[in-house]
Amino acid sequence: MKKSLIALAVLAASGASFAQSSVQIDGIMDAGFQSIDYKGNKVNGIGNNGSATSQINFRGTEDLGGGLKANFRVETDWNTVSNKGNTGSASTPVVAGNETVAAASTFGNGEIRAGLAGGFGAIDAGVVNYNTLGTYLTGQPFGTAIGSGFRTFYVNDAQSTSQVRSDNSVKYTSPSFNGFNASLYYAAKQTKAVDTANTVTNSVTTAYGVKQTSFGGLGAYDMQGTTEVGVNYANGPLAASFSSLKQDFKDVGTGTTDQTVNTLGANYAFGDAKLFGLYQTNKTNTSSVNNKAFSISGTYTMGAVVLMAQAGELKNDVNSTKSKLVALGADYNLSKRTAVYFRAESIDDKAGTVQAALTPATIKGADTKFARTAIGIRHAF
Numbered sequence: 001m002k003k004s005l006i007a008l009a010v011l012a013a014s015g016a017s018f019a020q021s022s023v024q025i026d027g028i029m030d031a032g033f034q035s036i037d038y039k040g041n042k043v044n045g046i047g048n049n050g051s052a053t054s055q056i057n058f059r060g061t062e063d064l065g066g067g068l069k070a071n072f073r074v075e076t077d078w079n080t081v082s083n084k085g086n087t088g089s090a091s092t093p094v095v096a097g098n099e100t101v102a103a104a105s106t107f108g109n110g111e112i113r114a115g116l117a118g119g120f121g122a123i124d125a126g127v128v129n130y131n132t133l134g135t136y137l138t139g140q141p142f143g144t145a146i147g148s149g150f151r152t153f154y155v156n157d158a159q160s161t162s163q164v165r166s167d168n169s170v171k172y173t174s175p176s177f178n179g180f181n182a183s184l185y186y187a188a189k190q191t192k193a194v195d196t197a198n199t200v201t202n203s204v205t206t207a208y209g210v211k212q213t214s215f216g217g218l219g220a221y222d223m224q225g226t227t228e229v230g231v232n233y234a235n236g237p238l239a240a241s242f243s244s245l246k247q248d249f250k251d252v253g254t255g256t257t258d259q260t261v262n263t264l265g266a267n268y269a270f271g272d273a274k275l276f277g278l279y280q281t282n283k284t285n286t287s288s289v290n291n292k293a294f295s296i297s298g299t300y301t302m303g304a305v306v307l308m309a310q311a312g313e314l315k316n317d318v319n320s321t322k323s324k325l326v327a328l329g330a331d332y333n334l335s336k337r338t339a340v341y342f343r344a345e346s347i348d349d350k351a352g353t354v355q356a357a358l359t360p361a362t363i364k365g366a367d368t369k370f371a372r373t374a375i376g377i378r379h380a381f
Contacts (some may be wrong), residue, residue, distance in 0.1 A: 020063040027056035030145075031080045032341075032376015039349070040365020048080040050374030051145050051329070051341040055110060068118040075110030111165055121174040121181075128171040131183045131230025132156050132263050133164045135241035138232075139265020139278030140297045141308045146343040146372045147327030151355045153293045153314045153347075154280050157226070158247045158259035161355060166226045168218060179235030189225025190218075191251045222252045240266040258285040272301045278312070290317040291353065295325060306331040316351035323351040337380045344373045 031054075034047035048054055058074045079085030115124030133156055142148035144164075155162040169187035225248040232241045244262045249255030260283055267276040276297040283290045295312025308329040315322050327345040334340065347354060347370040354370045 021061070023058060023060045025056065025058055026381060028052050028054055028378065028380050029080055030054045030376060030378045032374055034146075034372065034374045034376075036373075037369055037371040038364045039354075039370055040367040041363050043363060046081050047374065049145055050343050050376045051331070051339075051378050052143055053145070054078050054080045057110075066118075068116060070114075070116055071124075072114040074108050074112055076107050077110050113171075119175065121172060123170065123172045125170045127165050127167055128169045128185070129165045130156060130185060130228055130243065130245060131171075131232070131241070132228065132243040132245050132261065134232065135230065135243040135263045135265045136278070137265070138239050138241040138267060138276075139263075140276050140295060140310055141267075141274070141299045142297070142310060142327060142329060142343070146374050147308070147310060147329050147345045149278075149293075149295060149310070149312060149325050149327070149345075152349070152353060152370065153295065153312055153323065153325050154263070154278070155261060155282055157245055158249075158261055158282070158284075158289075159224070167223060169226065179233050181232050183228070183230040183232070185226065185228035185230070185245075187223070187226040189248050189252065190221065190223045192219050193222045224249045224252050224255065237269040238266070239268075240264075256286075257288065259283070259289065260285075274299045276310075287318065291315065291351070292317065297327075304333045306333070314351055314353055316353070319351075321351040323353050324348045331378075339378050340376070341378055342375050344371075346371045 030050060030052045031046065031048045032050050033045070034050055035044045036042065036047075055075055055077045057076075059072065061069055061071045063069055111127060111129045113124040113126040113128045115122060117123075136150070136154060136156060137143065140148055144150040148154075150156070151162045156164045157166075166185075166187040168190075169185060171183060171185045173183045174181045226245065228243060228245040230241065230243040233239065242262075242264050244260065246258060246260045248258050250258065261280065263278070263280045265276070265278045267274055276299075277295075278297075279292075279294045281292050291314055293312060293314035295310050297308065297310035299306055299308045301307075308327075308331075310325065310327040312325040313322055314325075325345065325347050327343075329344070330342045331339045332341070349368045349370050
């Protein structure tokens with residue numbers, strides 16, 4: 001349930017202004033039991049985000065008249081099962097070209113944007129989500145959680161941890177015409193930062209390499225350039241989305257490549273069932289990366305119960321290897337905002353696509369199996 005708050009400044013204004021400006025708080029809490037096989041090492045216990053990303057959002061809007069509105073969003077993703085996980089340590093510089101990796105659970109570590117919307121469409125600036133994220137969510141029903149293939153089969157951009165947004169970005173979204181809209185996204189490449197030296201702590205050298213200092217102002221650190229074009233359609237039972245995202249890593253730290261991620265997602269509803277399809281290519285200009293992935297998934301609703309399943313394959317054309325994904329899920333909706341859930345996925349990662357963000361080196365085993373199972377509760381507010 002969304003709560004609307006009225007800013008103090010608005011409280012002092014007229015009754016008309018009172019109705020035109022508001023701040024809203026909403027979010028998700030997700031926690032439960034998880035059993036995880038990190039390529040041969042098994043871990044069991046209470047974990048979070050088995051079915052959705054736990055978060056709190058502050059959103060604001062002001063009606064400026066004439067169809068024009070100002071708006072903002074500040075998203076914070078948090079850890080629902082660990083106090084220490086919410087301390088948000090930011091002592092280690094982020095690797096160059098991967099700056100939008102905020103410290104765990106720090107305030108505002110998700111999408112941050114301010115913008116205007118009207119008859120011309122919408123324009124937002126800040127740390128704005130890619131259209132690719134929406135395309136990805138259009139093409140399968142598991143969100144970005146267990147069973148989705150996110151950061152395993154599929155990437156959201158070319159960064160090493162597959163981020164869903166870029167620092168210093170601006171995004172334009174057109175008005176909708178007969179169900180269609182388009183988007184343009186831009187974040188300028190930066191290559192002017194001063195090199196960062198290695199540091200020594202307790203006789204241990206940390207090699208920061210070249211130009212890795214983050215958490216600064218414009219130009220204070222090097223950053224890959226990002227451009228994206230998106231086209232979306234939603235009308236009746238059909239929804240479809242295509243995104244082409246290109247990132248320029250040349251001269252960013254030690255980067256030498258351009259990388260393009262093209263993603264196509266669609267779903268079609270018929271009665272209580274919905275069918276999904278997702279296809280993605282991920283390739284560098286030097287062909288050092290050349291992956292093709294696809295999956296077919298579906299949902300079926302029976303009263304309060306929603307069943308879901310997905311199967312897919314990824315081919316690594318660099319070394320001619322393949323990974324396979326199978327996922328199952330079920331929600332039992334206790335209300336419109338609360339559900340208990342089951343999620344399970346199994347990945348035979350012969351192509352080596354499961355990222356370090358999901359398989360910490362401290363516990364990752366040596367084989368190719370990556371499997372996760374979760375039973376938990378999700379509450380939206």
